[in-house]
Amino acid sequence: MNYNNKPTLSFWQIWNMCFGFLGIQFGFALQNGNVSRIFQTLGANVDDIPILWVAAPLTGLIVQPIIGYWSDKTWGKLGRRRPFFLYGAILTTLSLFVMPNSPTLWIAAGMLWIMDASINVTMEPFRALVGDNLPNKQRATGYAMQSFFIGVGAVVASALPWMMTNWFDIANTAAAGQIPDSVKYSFYFGAVVLLVAVGWTIITTKEYSPEELAAFNQQEQAEVEQAVCAQINFSKGGSVFTVLGLAVLGLVTGLNLEKELYLLAAGLVSFGVIQFIAAALQAKNHTSGGFYQVVNDVFTMPEAMKQLAWVQFFSWFALFAMWIYTTSAVTSFHYGSSDTSSLAYNNGADWVGILFAAYNGFAALAALCIPIIVKRVGLKLAHALNLILGALGLASFMFIQDPSLLIWPMIGIGFAWASILSLPYAMLSTSVPSHKMGVYMGIFNFFIVIPQLLAASVLGLILRHFFQNQPIYALMLGAVSFVLAAVAVLRVKQS
Structure with a gap:
């Protein structure tokens, strides 16, 4: 499918278009790195954490295709995708201020639902914007730029609680049942950064009108109509x-x-x-x-999406296992404490924030290296190699005793993360009709959300029945899942 004759954009135009992802990742990283800690502080047991986390993937499953469909049909003063950037950023900012002040566990769980929905409203159209504004030959660059900002944003956001404690002398402990001030101020700072970064993209980036997009993509119309009529x-x-x-x-x-x-x-x-x-x-x-069109599109999706489904499934199952269980695994296995009010636990939780910052920092560097790897070995083999690096990184948590050495496995996890955020989209991009870019990107999110829902359903059960409820084994299961994803990507047939 070669229907794009859009003009190429300059480096700084692509930079501005993707800059909002820096802010989005602040919200995403603060959520991933601290919500389990908030849940445990408010009284959640380790084996209850997965079901509390179910709000995040379930929200994405519902929200992303709806927002994608609406953004495909929207055109107003701010354009096609930018209205969703603005409204989602405002809601996410408010949620980041409220989340660390949740007085009870169930309020925190509800706030996770609201916060994740708001992030999804902003994030989903950003993926579609790359397809809208860039010709095929620049899309890989656009997605790599998004990966770069995701890495940079997450480095800072993941390390914020540690930075608040060690740079600004803000307490990282609190009375039982209370969220430490270091976490609260991290969320406040992240909220401001998110709003400013997304606002920068809204102000500096133009969008093509529906008429211009129709002119660019005339050759795809027959293919789209054929799919809709199936x-x-x-x-x-x-x-x-x-x-x-x-x-x-x-x-x-x-x-x-x-x-x-x-x-x-x-x-x-x-x-x-x-x-x-x-x-x-x-x-x-x-x-x-x-409603009918979205459901029909699920069953008439491009062949590349079907082939990539298993790759995404196993990749995101591994990531969700890591995000849910790294804090409890490191604090219990490496620091020897599950008492959320203890200094050992909170030091371990802060160190997890640094580890998450590290893998995102390595991901930012990997985003610069991956295009070179792709030129040498191709998209499929490059992605498979990066996933294997991620598997080795997660598996090594079981064998490394000194928590300070856990920084090194983050290199492999960083390469896997950068690859997951870019190469599947690069493999998919030429197969997705630009006329329906938003809804197809939302549907592609199903293959991210479904494994997360499955992880929330069965991970706790597996740990209880087979691994004495030891969270370190969730990371080992994640490593196996990365290996399966690497095998699956080698089976993808590209046109």
Whole structure:
């Protein structure tokens, strides 16, 4: 598919267009590095953390395709994608101020839901903006630039609690059940940075009008219409998933299995119900609405998306295991404490922030190296090699005793992270119609969210039943998942 004849943009135009990702990553990194700590401080048990985290991926599953569809159809004073940048940034800023002041565990869980929804409103159109504004030959550069800002932003944001304590003498401990001031001030600072960075992109970046985009992409129209008109047997799929979900529900209830499996059952039934609704709309020939079109697009997605689904599934399962369990793994395995009010625990939690900052810093450097690797070995092998580096990094946590040495595995994890954020999109970019860039990027997010929901459903169960509830083994499972992702990417057929 070669339908882009858009003018090339300068380095600084691409820089400005991607700069907002710096702010988005402040919010994302503060969430990933500190929410488990907040949950534990407010009384959550380690084995309850995955189910509390379910808000984040579930929100993305719902919000991203909706925002993608709406942004495809939007055009106003701020353009097509920029209105969503602005509204999402304002909501995220407010959420970052409220989250560390949550008085109870369930308020914190609710704030995670709101905060993640707000981040998704801002983030999803940023991916689509690269496809809107750049010709095919510059898209890899655009996604690499986003990866660079993600790395730089996360370095600072992940280290903020440590910086607040060691540079500004702000306390990193508090009374039992209270969030330390170092975490609170980190969230406040991140909120301001996010709003300023996203505002910079809004002010400095122009968007093509719908008429201009239509002129650029005339050759894709027949392909898009053919996909939209494809007839899918939604009733059959709905029956299969509904029956499967009800069977899981019956087993969980009848055998008194772990409550996390209710989430798996609910997901299967929900997907079945969605297909039944699509089948009813199809039968009445009501196929022009947004709901039907998004569901239909899921089943008529480009072949490259289907081939990359398993790659994304295993990659993000590994990442979610790392984000959920690194704090509890390092504090218990390397620092010997699970008492959230103890100095050892909080020192360990702060060190995890540094480790997260390190892998994001290495990811920023990797974003500069990866294009060189791709030129030498190609997209697939480059991505597979980076995923193997990530697997080695996670696995080494089990064998390194000195926590100060954990900084070195972050190199491999950083390369994997930078690669995950760029190379799958580079492999996908020429297969996605620009006319529907937003909704397809939202659908591609399914392959990020589904493994996260599965991780939230089964990781705690696996640790309890097979690994004596030791969180360090979640990182080992993540390493295995990275290896499976590397194998899967080698099976992707590129056009």
